[in-house]
Amino acid sequence: MYDICIIGGGVAGCSIARELCRYQASIVVVEAKSDVCEVSKGNCAVIEADAINEDTLKSRYIILGAKTFRAYAGSLSVPFRASSLSFSEPSHEPTPARSLTSTVINPYDLVFALKENAEANGVNFLFDFEVKSFEFLDGSITVRSSSDSVQAKVVINCAGINGGKIARLLGDLTFLERKQTVTQNNNLSYVYEYVESTDGDYIVGKGKREGIYNVIALGTKGVTASHAIAMSLARSFNLPRRLDFNPVRKPIVRFKHLSIDEKNALISQNTAFGRVICRCEFVTEAEIVEAVRRGARSADGVIKRLGAGSGKCKGYYCRSEIDKIIKRELERQKEDV
Numbered sequence: 001m002y003d004i005c006i007i008g009g010g011v012a013g014c015s016i017a018r019e020l021c022r023y024q025a026s027i028v029v030v031e032a033k034s035d036v037c038e039v040s041k042g043n044c045a046v047i048e049a050d051a052i053n054e055d056t057l058k059s060r061y062i063i064l065g066a067k068t069f070r071a072y073a074g075s076l077s078v079p080f081r082a083s084s085l086s087f088s089e090p091s092h093e094p095t096p097a098r099s100l101t102s103t104v105i106n107p108y109d110l111v112f113a114l115k116e117n118a119e120a121n122g123v124n125f126l127f128d129f130e131v132k133s134f135e136f137l138d139g140s141i142t143v144r145s146s147s148d149s150v151q152a153k154v155v156i157n158c159a160g161i162n163g164g165k166i167a168r169l170l171g172d173l174t175f176l177e178r179k180q181t182v183t184q185n186n187n188l189s190y191v192y193e194y195v196e197s198t199d200g201d202y203i204v205g206k207g208k209r210e211g212i213y214n215v216i217a218l219g220t221k222g223v224t225a226s227h228a229i230a231m232s233l234a235r236s237f238n239l240p241r242r243l244d245f246n247p248v249r250k251p252i253v254r255f256k257h258l259s260i261d262e263k264n265a266l267i268s269q270n271t272a273f274g275r276v277i278c279r280c281e282f283v284t285e286a287e288i289v290e291a292v293r294r295g296a297r298s299a300d301g302v303i304k305r306l307g308a309g310s311g312k313c314k315g316y317y318c319r320s321e322i323d324k325i326i327k328r329e330l331e332r333q334k335e336d337v
């Protein structure tokens with residue numbers, strides 16, 4: 001039995017899993033899709049706390065998340081671009097100039113980094129595990145998909161737009177499930193679904209049943225707030241600290257960004273750095289092998305981690321080679337087990 005089961009491998013679930021690694025607890029993340037960040041990818045990836053003044057959970061988490069983000073990204077080797085802007089509010093009254101600093105990231109880089117660091121610190125990730133039901137018995141909660149189950153003492157619902165469905169399965173109806181149709185300039189429209197609390201604030205904390213916690217209704221600044229939410233929730237469990245937690249994640253070597261001398265040094269250590277697989281994005285075989293080692297299970301996973309196959313030719317020249325490398329590496333991993 002696990003101490004904690006987290007439902008959802010988005011930015012919220014992965015941040016919480018990684019933060020809980022600071023404490024003595026066994027943790028599993030169950031994710032409906034075959035990789036993390038399948039939903040959290042769809043955002044503008046701007047980390048900022050602009051014009052938020054109200055005293056809500058939401059504003060506190062967003063402000064703290066934005067403040068701590070760059071140090072956080074640094075220890076996880078997540079690349080970011082910093083920008084800052086000074087401006088005065090448009091007003092008839094003279095107002096002091098404000099300074100808005102924001103940080104732009106690639107959401108894949110952040111969530112993959114969180115998952116890798118959590119995994120390196122002992123968190124178990126189960127994919128293709130769509131939670132369908134729960135069973136409560138003597139202080140343990142069985143979380144079931146259609147073909148698998150895990151048991152835990154505590155369950156944290158981080159299922160994003162499905163967070164409402166999960167909470168409803170648990171008898172919690174204190175939130176609203178919304179659907180909004182957005183029509184773009186070209187008259188194409190899409191339906192945007194989200195979960196909202198009755199007061200518009202984030203839903204972070206204990207659910208209706210013993211052992212259940214919700215982290216849902218994160219709205220439009222969930223990436224910015226996720227680290228602060230994770231820190232506060234993890235602390236609230238009052239678990240003993242671990243002495244062996246390692247917060248540092250090794251950066252991924254991007255061959256194309258190295259100097260000639262650095263490239264030659266790497267090739268002399270590992271000849272797979274000398275084999276360029278994706279010519280458009282200049283990705284080598286060694287980097288693809290490393291992406292598989294870090295969790296990519298398909299060409300899609302490699303594209304998201306390295307951009308390989310996403311260049312001008314859209315994978316025409318490299319896709320079959322990428323597939324072959326992934327297959328070979330996954331077989332090697334199975335043999336090692």
Ligand SMILES: Cc1cc2nc3c(=O)[nH]c(=O)nc-3n(C[C@H](O)[C@H](O)[C@H](O)COP(=O)(O)OP(=O)(O)OC[C@H]3O[C@@H](n4cnc5c(N)ncnc54)[C@H](O)[C@@H]3O)c2cc1C
Nearest residue numbers: 008010011012032040043044045046131160162222223224
């Ligand atoms: C257009 C847009 C732009 C945005 N821009 C920004 C921005 O610039 N900055 C910012 O900070 N925020 C931004 N956001 C908000 C941010 O993207 C979200 O708040 C954040 O992604 C929410 O993360 P999450 O982990 O809660 O949910 P999700 O990312 O939705 O993750 C939930 C996970 O749970 C899994 N799941 C669902 N149901 C089940 C189930 N039954 N069993 C198992 N797993 C399940 C899903 O597959 C998914 O992986 C934006 C959002 C949108 C829509």
